[in-house]
Amino acid sequence: MALVLHSGAGNKNAYKALIAAEYSGVKVELVKDFQMGVSNKTPEFLKMNPLGKIPVLETPEGGIFESNAIARYVTKLKADNPLYGSSLIEYARIEQWMDFGATEIDAGLARWLYPRLGFGIPYNASMEEFAINFFKRSLDALNTHLANNTYLVGHSVTLADIVVTCNLYMGFSRIMTKAFTSAFPHVERYFWTMVNQPNFKKVMGEVKQADAVPPVASPKKAAAPAKEAKPKEVKKETPPPAKAAAEAVEEEAPKPKAKNPLDLLPPSKMVLDDWKRLYSNTKTNFREVAIKGFWDMFDTEGYSLWFCEYKYNEENTVSYVTLNKVGGFLQRMDLVRKYAFGKMLIIGGTPPFKVKGLWIFRGQEIPQFVMDECYDMELYNWTKVDISDEVQKERVNAMIEDQEPFEGEPLLDAKCFK
Ligand SMILES: N[C@@H](CCC(=O)N[C@@H](CS)C(=O)NCC(=O)O)C(=O)O
Structure with a gap:
């Protein structure tokens, strides 16, 4: 019997096990036709979880509830699973960050978000201030750790990354706007890197950051009876436990895809692909x-x-972290591949390493959609090249050809976006 996960399709707690399953090669199926408020109230369901909460994993030996426990179980189905690290101390730190996710991130977010949605404790401005400060303290700690670490533990994705990213997911998608998260640049970099990993993406789909803090739900809405029985559309975020109150934050219908404004510019005699080919094919x-x-x-x-x-x-004190950071940036620039070419140099023989780059963009400005959608852009200072200045032109040449030494220093690496 396959493992069956009882949950709606967009539940951030269910994502933990589904992502762990993708990494571990374990087959976990979402139960068919799950209806919140109906399916989780049946005697069969309550036998698996007397609380009636989701997610629940149905195994041949009975049910498991609590999403972290489910994710642990799925992970342990694969012997020596690297998701659990490679030593006792790594294992302990994975557990440490999972607890941090539950008690700091999840709890902090709940205190801030749920009163706004009218769920649980009623909204109160000074309580909200306390909640935000509590949560910022947690994010600050996470940010400090991630300044020098690509992953929470070790040098690859572990269960800690899966769980903490799922914890952050609700924040990023529901309440943590860019204005809020920009104070935590390493958390931003980490979150977007994680949700863009293929195994995360398969489960979560495209993640979009909240563009506004949800308004405080009116008491009437907050008190409204649960609309749990309404069947959910697949692949949409299932609102948090507060689904009743979450009415206040309606899901938007998908908008028709607009034409890229760069396609509306007057035609250019330069064919960017010709340049990319020339760059790639010139060996001597x-x-x-x-x-x-x-x-x-x-x-x-x-x-x-x-x-x-x-x-x-x-x-940039750790070489591989710096390289990963630049690699992640180039991955996220995928959205502008048709309209851009870039060189990124990681410079220095010893830390801290300098990261400098050269980019060609279609048009006379950095495209707005890149500024809006690739958060890394804000982590760099951008200066337009004055090509009437021979010194700047020569700097362009040096960057294109990975000249070494560059500005008097060796190169740790040079990466190309083409
Ligand atoms: N700590 C639990 C939280 C479970 C939970 O709160 N589930 C919510 C949906 S995200 C739920 O089922 N709520 C229904 C209810 O409260 O009755 C876990 O991680 O699994």
Whole structure:
């Protein structure tokens, strides 16, 4: 009998086991036609979880409730699962971060979000202030840890990352706007890196950050009876336990896809793909062939060149963390691949490493949708290249060809976005 997870399709607590299952090669199926308020009230369900809460995992040996316990069980079905680290101390730290997720992130978020949704404790402005400060303290600690660590424990994804990301998911998608999260840049980087991992994406789909703090639900709405019985649409976030009150935050219907504004610009004589090909195919005489070819084809009206420099270079104290950070940035720039080319240099023989880059964007400005959708952009200072200045032009050349030393220092690595 396959393992059956009893939950709606978009439940952040159910995601924990589903993502762990993807990493572990374990088959877990979501129960069919789950209806909140109906399916979780049946005698069969209550036998598996007397609390009547979801998620519940149905196994051949009976039910398991509590999402962390379910995720642990699924993880342990695979012998020596790397999701549980490779030593006792790693195991302990994985457990530590999972507890942190439950008692700091989940609890902190609940105190802030649920009163606004009219669930549980009634909304009160000074209690909210306390809740936000409590939560910020937790996020600050997480941010400090992530300044020097790509993952919570060790050098790859563990169950701690799965659980804590699922805990953060509700915050990012429901209440933590960009204005709030920008104070925690490492948490931002971590969260977006995690939710874009293929095994997370398969389960969570595309994650979007909340663009506003939900308004306080009116007492009438808050007190309204649960609409739990309404069947859920697959792949949409199931509101938190407060589904009754969560009426206040209606799900939006998908909007038709608008044409990219860059496609509306006057045509350019420069074909970016030609440049990308020339760059990739030039193996010798790079300066004479590729760099010369670049300036021959560069269209100053259709494209612009930009230098970028990481704002927090002093934090780049660990080489692989710095490399991962840049790698993640380039992954997230995928949305602009048709309209951009970039070089990112990781500079220095010893830490802290400097990260500097060169980008070509279609149009005369950095495209707004990139600024809006790729949070890394804000972590860099951007300066438009003045190509009438020979010194700046030569710097462009040096960056394109990974010149070493670069500005007097060796290169740790050079990455290309093409
Ligand atoms: N600590 C539990 C939380 C379970 C929970 O609160 N589930 C909510 C949905 S996210 C629920 O079933 N609420 C229904 C209710 O409170 O009756 C876990 O991690 O599994």
